Amino acid sequence: MNIQRWIARREPNWKRLDALLKQVEKKGLKSLQATEIKELASLYRSVSADLARSRTHHVGHTLVQDLQILTSRAYNQIYQGSRRQEWQAVIDFYKWGFPATVQQTSGYIAAATALFLLGAAIAWWFTWQDPVFMSLIVPESLIEKVRDKHELWMGSIVGIEPLASSGITINNIKVSFAAIAGGITAGAFTVYILFFNGINIGAVATLVGQNNLAYPFWAFVFPHGALELPAIFFAGAAGLLIARAILFPGKYKRSDALKFYGSQASQLVFGIVPMLIIAGTIEGFYSPSPLVPEPFKYLAGILIFTLLVLYCNRKKKL
Incomplete structure (x- = not known):
């Protein structure tokens, strides 16, 4: 595998994922549109595969470390963000949903x-x-x-x-x-x-x-x-x-x-x-x-x- 060519081809995806993550980390997952959320999930899977490949082909410790940090950030936002949303849904139900059901x-x-x-x-x-x-x-x-x-x-x-x-x-x-x-x-x-x-x-x-x-x-x-x-x-x-x-x-x-x-x-x-x-x-x-x-x-x-x-x-x- 030509390492430099592979990096050049994959780097735009890494930068795009980094840009989306910075937005989510600053403004929350709700700041993304539906298409961007799908893109975030897709890029996470793609970069995870790149991380595995970079480890297999020994492309360099620094790059492996950068990809590791990038995938960890993506994992936290995608999965822990969804958990936060689930908890928020529970809170909203007991705050407003249950009283509304009682009234109905x-x-x-x-x-x-x-x-x-x-x-x-x-x-x-x-x-x-x-x-x-x-x-x-x-x-x-x-x-x-x-x-x-x-x-x-x-x-x-x-x-x-x-x-x-x-x-x-x-x-x-x-x-x-x-x-x-x-x-x-x-x-x-x-x-x-x-x-x-x-x-x-x-x-x-x-x-x-x-x-x-x-x-x-x-x-x-x-x-x-x-x-x-x-x-x-x-x-x-x-x-x-x-x-x-x-x-x-x-x-x-x-x-x-x-x-x-x-x-x-x-x-x-x-x-x-x-x-x-x-x-x-x-x-x-x-x-x-x-x-x-x-x-x-x-x-x-x-x-x-x-x-x-x-x-x-x-x-x-x-």
């Missing part, structure tokens, strides 16, 4: 919330009318602890906070994903999950209310419930969206409806996972803590819920 699916969220509250109201009514109903919903051991010992059960979390927090988070994620997956049953299982969980919370709330333990009970529920319950409602909305695509595709083909409504459902899923993790942490460490006065727990719950409402109603400025 507010009707489904309201329906999921209504199903839950309907279950809670029915449990409250039947429990007050017939004490036997409570024994069908609430474990007997829990009833005895509240009714006979006049105690709540949250103290069992104290001392095992990390284990309790992880277990709570996993359980909440299971419930939420069950509500989402229930969409493929045309929404039947989603409705069941929401309604049954409403019955559970309604029966327990009635039990503590009947035994004058409502204030400490809701002090425990408020901090983490401000995130946990909305997350479950969002999950229920995701399941209802999938059910809508199956049952009422409207102007879409059923496959297209599943893509459209499934996309909204998946965005709700991405949004609720951090909510459940944060809620599980609060429930494991803060909510049951005897060191935190109960009024502070109520205030924390109100503050968290207020911030959630403000966040979900934010709009991207054009």
Whole structure:
């Protein structure tokens, strides 16, 4: 191989790659047009091949070193730049995309919330009318602890906070994903999950209310419930969206409806996972803590819920 002729033929590519890299390093990858980005990737592959050839033919230590630096710069910008873009996309989703999805699916969220509250109201009514109903919903051991010992059960979390927090988070994620997956049953299982969980919370709330333990009970529920319950409602909305695509595709083909409504459902899923993790942490460490006065727990719950409402109603400025 004629080294000088080869260098003369390949050098314009090296200079062009260097020029593109200087622009990217100064102004970022977004400063390039689509054709220039393709050119950058193509030149990177080409110069990488030149580097391999120069090593094989021993064209000189200085040239090999220069090509090595050039390919390293290109690699960093192409691959790490794409990673930065991916992270920026994630940040943008949680900053603007998730609130927008919540606003677009507010009707489904309201329906999921209504199903839950309907279950809670029915449990409250039947429990007050017939004490036997409570024994069908609430474990007997829990009833005895509240009714006979006049105690709540949250103290069992104290001392095992990390284990309790992880277990709570996993359980909440299971419930939420069950509500989402229930969409493929045309929404039947989603409705069941929401309604049954409403019955559970309604029966327990009635039990503590009947035994004058409502204030400490809701002090425990408020901090983490401000995130946990909305997350479950969002999950229920995701399941209802999938059910809508199956049952009422409207102007879409059923496959297209599943893509459209499934996309909204998946965005709700991405949004609720951090909510459940944060809620599980609060429930494991803060909510049951005897060191935190109960009024502070109520205030924390109100503050968290207020911030959630403000966040979900934010709009991207054009």
